[in-house]
Amino acid sequence: MTLRAPIKTTCAYCGVGCGLVATPEGAEGWLVTGDPDHPANAGLLCSKGSALDQTLGLEGRLLSPRIDGEKSNWDKALDLVAEKFTATIKEHGPQSVAFYVSGQLLTEDYYVANKLMKGFIGAANIDTNSRLCMSSSVAGHKRAFGEDIVPGNYEDLDQADLMVLVGSNAAWCHPVLYQRMQAAQEEHGQKMVVIDPRGTATSQGAELHLPIKPGTDVALFNGLFVWLSQQGLVDQSYISDHTTGFEAALEAARVDAQSIDQVADYCGLEIKDLLKFYEMFGATKKVVTAFSQGVNQSSSGTDKVNAIINCHIATGRIGLAGMGPFSLTGQPNAMGGREVGGMANMLAAHMDIDNAAHRDLVQDFWQSPVMADQQGLKAIDLFDAMGRGDIKALWVMGTNPAVSLPDVGKVNEALAKCDFVVVSDIIEQTDTTQHADVLLPAAGWGEKDGTVTNSERRISRQKKFMPLPGEARPDWWIICEVARRMGFGDAFAYDNPAAIFREHAALSGYQNDGQRLFDISALANMDEAAYDNLQPIQWPVTSTHPTGTPRCFPAGGFTKPEGRASFLAVTARPPGDQPDADFPLVLNSGRVRDQWHTMTRTGAVPQLSFHMSEPIVDVSPEDAQNSQLQDGALAKINTRHGQAIARVNVSDHMVAGSIFLPIHWSETNAAQGRVGDLVNAFVDPVSGQPELKHTPATIAPYQAAWHAFLLTKAAPNTAPNIDGIDFWVRAQGDGFALYELAGDTEPLSWSALADQLLGDDDGVELLAYSDAGRGNYRFAQIRDDQLNACLIMGRDHHLLPRSWLMSLVGVEISALDRQSILAGRPAKGADTGAIICSCFSIGLNQITDCLKDGRATNIEEIGKALSAGTNCGSCLPELKEIVAARHPQPA
Ligand SMILES: Nc1nc2c(c(=O)[nH]1)N[C@H]1C(S)=C(S)[C@@H](COP(=O)(O)OP(=O)(O)OC[C@H]3O[C@@H](n4cnc5c(=O)[nH]c(N)nc54)[C@H](O)[C@@H]3O)O[C@H]1N2
Numbered sequence: 001m002t003l004r005a006p007i008k009t010t011c012a013y014c015g016v017g018c019g020l021v022a023t024p025e026g027a028e029g030w031l032v033t034g035d036p037d038h039p040a041n042a043g044l045l046c047s048k049g050s051a052l053d054q055t056l057g058l059e060g061r062l063l064s065p066r067i068d069g070e071k072s073n074w075d076k077a078l079d080l081v082a083e084k085f086t087a088t089i090k091e092h093g094p095q096s097v098a099f100y101v102s103g104q105l106l107t108e109d110y111y112v113a114n115k116l117m118k119g120f121i122g123a124a125n126i127d128t129n130s131r132l133c134m135s136s137s138v139a140g141h142k143r144a145f146g147e148d149i150v151p152g153n154y155e156d157l158d159q160a161d162l163m164v165l166v167g168s169n170a171a172w173c174h175p176v177l178y179q180r181m182q183a184a185q186e187e188h189g190q191k192m193v194v195i196d197p198r199g200t201a202t203s204q205g206a207e208l209h210l211p212i213k214p215g216t217d218v219a220l221f222n223g224l225f226v227w228l229s230q231q232g233l234v235d236q237s238y239i240s241d242h243t244t245g246f247e248a249a250l251e252a253a254r255v256d257a258q259s260i261d262q263v264a265d266y267c268g269l270e271i272k273d274l275l276k277f278y279e280m281f282g283a284t285k286k287v288v289t290a291f292s293q294g295v296n297q298s299s300s301g302t303d304k305v306n307a308i309i310n311c312h313i314a315t316g317r318i319g320l321a322g323m324g325p326f327s328l329t330g331q332p333n334a335m336g337g338r339e340v341g342g343m344a345n346m347l348a349a350h351m352d353i354d355n356a357a358h359r360d361l362v363q364d365f366w367q368s369p370v371m372a373d374q375q376g377l378k379a380i381d382l383f384d385a386m387g388r389g390d391i392k393a394l395w396v397m398g399t400n401p402a403v404s405l406p407d408v409g410k411v412n413e414a415l416a417k418c419d420f421v422v423v424s425d426i427i428e429q430t431d432t433t434q435h436a437d438v439l440l441p442a443a444g445w446g447e448k449d450g451t452v453t454n455s456e457r458r459i460s461r462q463k464k465f466m467p468l469p470g471e472a473r474p475d476w477w478i479i480c481e482v483a484r485r486m487g488f489g490d491a492f493a494y495d496n497p498a499a500i501f502r503e504h505a506a507l508s509g510y511q512n513d514g515q516r517l518f519d520i521s522a523l524a525n526m527d528e529a530a531y532d533n534l535q536p537i538q539w540p541v542t543s544t545h546p547t548g549t550p551r552c553f554p555a556g557g558f559t560k561p562e563g564r565a566s567f568l569a570v571t572a573r574p575p576g577d578q579p580d581a582d583f584p585l586v587l588n589s590g591r592v593r594d595q596w597h598t599m600t601r602t603g604a605v606p607q608l609s610f611h612m613s614e615p616i617v618d619v620s621p622e623d624a625q626n627s628q629l630q631d632g633a634l635a636k637i638n639t640r641h642g643q644a645i646a647r648v649n650v651s652d653h654m655v656a657g658s659i660f661l662p663i664h665w666s667e668t669n670a671a672q673g674r675v676g677d678l679v680n681a682f683v684d685p686v687s688g689q690p691e692l693k694h695t696p697a698t699i700a701p702y703q704a705a706w707h708a709f710l711l712t713k714a715a716p717n718t719a720p721n722i723d724g725i726d727f728w729v730r731a732q733g734d735g736f737a738l739y740e741l742a743g744d745t746e747p748l749s750w751s752a753l754a755d756q757l758l759g760d761d762d763g764v765e766l767l768a769y770s771d772a773g774r775g776n777y778r779f780a781q782i783r784d785d786q787l788n789a790c791l792i793m794g795r796d797h798h799l800l801p802r803s804w805l806m807s808l809v810g811v812e813i814s815a816l817d818r819q820s821i822l823a824g825r826p827a828k829g830a831d832t833g834a835i836i837c838s839c840f841s842i843g844l845n846q847i848t849d850c851l852k853d854g855r856a857t858n859i860e861e862i863g864k865a866l867s868a869g870t871n872c873g874s875c876l877p878e879l880k881e882i883v884a885a886r887h888p889q890p891a
Pocket residue numbers: 014015133166167168169170172173174195196197198200212213214215216217292293294295298329330331588589590591592593594595596597693
C-alpha cells in the first residue's frame with residue numbers, strides 16, 4: 001500500500017533545486033505544489049516544476065528489462081550485463097569498458113556507479129553529461145580556489161545590488177532564481193546587467209544588455225580587471241592577504257585590454273555600454289556575477305570562469321553577503337555528481353585521481369581490490385574511442401547522448417558499432433535506447449529515494465511517493481546488483497539509499513583534517529528516520545558546522561595551500577572553429593522555457609508543448625534578408641557536420657551573424673530537428689567541455705513543395721512513415737497529437753496522401769475542401785460532433801492558425817465551426833494565438849485583445865482579466881514585452 005499523505009520532495013529538473021510538496025489527489029493522482037518552507041524557492045515554481053504532476057503517467061515508460069529488444073527479466077538482464085562487462089575486462093582490460101552517466105542521477109546512484117568503476121573495475125572511464133554542462137566551472141574553481149566550490153548562496157542573489165548574468169538565460173533556465181532577482185529589483189533597486197550575444201527573456205529585465213560577440217567573454221572580463229586596477233578599485237589588502245598571482249594575471253589581461261577601444265572592438269560592443277558596465281561593477285560592492293552555459297560551453301570556458309573570478313578576488317567581492325562569482329548549475333544533481341567525483345578526471349569526495357595519497361585514501365576507505373590510477377576518457381574522447389573500437393562495452397544511465405552530444409552523427413555511429421551497449425532509462429523509445437543491447441527500466445522521479453545538491457551546495461531529499469511501476473527499479477539498486485554479480489557483493493551490499501549516503505558522508509570526512517572543504521561527515525551517522533527527515537542543508541556539514549554553512553571563504557580560507565586563491569593569467573582565444581565563406585554564420589544553441597533537454601518527460605505534457613511546439617531558428621532581420629528567409633517559413637541550417645530543418649523566427653533580439661537553435665528535438669519527435677547533428681565537438685583544453693555554443697553555419701530557405709499540419713486524436717507515437725514526407729515534427733496535445741509536415745515534391749495525389757495521413761475511419765463525418773488550382777486542401781473528420789482529426793495541406797506554409805483548430809478539440813463542433821473549417825478562416829475572436837501562459841493556456845491574441853480593448857494596461861490587470869502569469873510566473877518576462885510593445889514607456 002502506498003502512503004497517501006503529503007510528501008516533501010525536490011524538483012526533478014533544474015539546479016535551482018526547488019522544494020515541492022506532493023499531495024494525494026483523487027484515487028491515484030498527485031498534486032505538486034511549491035514547498036513554502038524550502039529555502040531555494042519559498043513556494044515558487046516555474047512552468048516545468050508546476051507541471052511535474054502531469055509527468056507521472058506511464059505512457060511511453062520502459063517497464064521491464066529488455067534484451068535485444070525482447071522483454072526479459074531482471075535476473076537474465078543483470079547476469080548478462082555483469083557477464084559481458086566481466087568478459088570484456090578480462091579479454092581487453094579495464095580500459096575497454098565505460099559508464100556514461102548523468103547529473104540527473106541521485107547522489108546515491110552516482111556514488112555507487114563511480115565506486116564500481118574506479119575502485120572495482122579499476123579504470124576511470126566514467127564520464128557524465130556534466131562534461132557538457134559544468135566541467136569548465138569545475139576546472140575554473142579548482143584552478144582558482146583549489147577545490148570545486150560555489151562560495152555563495154541564493155540569498156546573495158537577493159541581497160546583491162548588482163547582478164551580472166553572463167551567458168545565462170535565467171528567466172527560462174533558472175526561472176525561480178530569476179524571479180528572486182526581479183523581486184530584489186523591486187524591493188531594493190537591484191540592477192541587472194546581462195552579457196549574452198542575443199537578447200533573451202532575461203535581458204528584457206536588465207538595465208543593460210551587452211550583446212557580446214560570441215566567445216569573447218575573456219577579453220571583456222580582462223578589460224574589467226585592467227580597468228578596475230587603473231581606477232584604483234582593486235582591494236590591495238585582500239589581494240596581499242588572500243591571493244597569489246595578481247601581477248601575472250593583470251599583465252596577461254593587459255594583452256587583451258590595452259584600451260577600452262580594443263576590448264569594445266574585440267567584443268563587438270559599444271564603448272559607452274562597456275564603460276557603463278565597468279562603472280556599475282566598480283561602484284557597487286555587492287556584485288554577484290552569475291554564469292552558465294554561455295561561459296562553460298566554450299573552448300575557452302575555463303578561462304572565462306577564471307577571468308570572472310579574477311575580478312571578484314581582485315576586489316574582495318567574494319564570500320560575503322550579496323557578492324561573489326556564482327556558477328548556476330544546470331541539472332538537479334550536477335553538484336552532487338561533483339561531490340561523488342563522478343567524472344573521468346576526479347576521484348571521490350573532492351579528491352584527485354592524479355594524487356597518489358588521495359588514491360590510497362579512497363582505496364583504503366573502500367577496501368577495494370584495485371584503484372584507477374589515471375584519468376579516464378572525457379565524454380568527447382570516450383565516444384571517439386568507441387568509434388575506433390577501443391571501448392567495447394558501455395553503460396549509459398540517465399542521459400540521452402545520441403541527442404545531446406556534439407557531432408552526434410558520429411556518436412550514433414560509435415554507439416551502433418560498440419559491441420555491447422546497456423541503457424538504463426525510464427523511457428522506452430529514445431534516440432539512445434535504439435542502440436541498446438540491454439535496456440534496464442529505471443525508477444523515475446517520485447518513485448525513488450535519495451538526495452540532490454543544488455547550485456548553492458544545498459542537499460535536499462528527493463522522495464518516493466508512488467509505487468514502483470512494472471518492474472522498474474532505482475538506479476542505485478541496478479548498479480549494486482550488477483556489482484554483486486561481477487563478484488563485488490560485499491562492497492555493494494546496501495539495503496537502501498540511506499546506507500549509501502552514510503558511506504558517502506563518511507568518506508568526505510575520512511582523514512580530511514580540514515584539507516577539503518567538501519565535508520559532510522556530520523551526516524554520516526544518520527539512521528533511516530533521520531535521513532528521511534533530512535532538512536535541506538548546505539555543506540560543509542561538520543561537527544563545527546552541524547547545521548551547515550551558508551557561505552564559503554568568508555575571509556579568504558581557500559582550499560589552496562596557505563588558504564590563498566589564485567589569480568589565473570588568461571588571455572582571450574577565439575573559438576575553435578571560425579566562420580568562413582561557406583559557413584559565414586555562428587550557430588548558437590540552448591534552451592526554451594517549457595522543455596527539458598531531450599523532451600522525454602516535458603515533451604509528453606500538453607501544457608508544456610505549445611509555448612514552442614517545433615524547432616525554431618532565431619535569425620536577425622539582416623541575416624534573414626541576406627539569406628532570403630521569411631518569418632514563419634522553414635529553413636535549412638547546414639554546418640560542416642550535418643543539416644537541420646527549423647522554422648524561421650526573424651527576431652530583433654538577434655545580432656547579425658549568429659543564429660540560435662533549441663537543443664530539445666530528437667529523431668524521436670522530429671525529422672532533422674536534432675541540433676547535435678550540426679554542432680562541432682571542439683573542446684576546452686582544460687575542462688574537455690565542448691564548444692556547444694559556436695559552430696560555423698549557413699542557412700537557406702527550405703523550398704518545400706507542400707506543407708501540412710495534421711491534428712489527430714489517434715496519436716501514433718511515431719514518425720509518419722509515409723513516402724514523400726521529408727519534414728515532420730510532432731507535439732503532444734491534450735488527447736491529440738499535432739504534426740507539422742512538409743515535402744520536397746508535390747504529391748502525385750493530394751487526396752491519396754490525405755487518406756494515408758488520416759487513415760480510414762468508418763462512421764465519421766468528413767468535411768473536405770479542395771482547390772486543386774491553388775493547392776489548398778482541408779479535411780476534417782468529425783465523430784459524435786467532435787473533431788477526430790483534421791488535416792490542412794497546401795503549397796503555402798501559412799495554412800491556418802493551429803491554435804484555433806487545437807481549441808476545437810474536445811468541444812462540440814458547431815455549424816459555424818464547420819463553416820469556418822471549410823472556409824479556412826476562424827470566426828472572429830476564435831483564435832487564441834500562440835501560447836504565452838502555459839499554466840492557463842492563454843494565447844498571444846487573447847492578451848493583445850485584452851490590451852487593445854482596454855481591459856488591461858499592465859501585467860497585473862492581464863492577470864486579473866485572464867489569469868495569465870498568475871501561477872508560476874514563467875511567462876512574466878514575455879508578458880512584460882507584450883505590454884511594452886503596446887504601451888511603450890517614455891524613455
Ligand atoms: N527550460 C529549461 N531550463 C533548464 C534546462 C532545460 O533544458 N530547459 N536545462 C538545465 C541545464 S542542464 C542547464 S546546463 C541550464 C542552462 O542554462 P543557461 O546557460 O542559462 O541556458 P542556455 O540556453 O544553454 O544558454 C545560455 C545563454 O548563453 C548564451 N551564449 C552563447 N554564446 C555565448 C557567449 O559566447 N558568451 C556569452 N556571454 N553568452 C553566450 C546563449 O545565447 C544563451 O542565451 O539550464 C537548466 N534549466
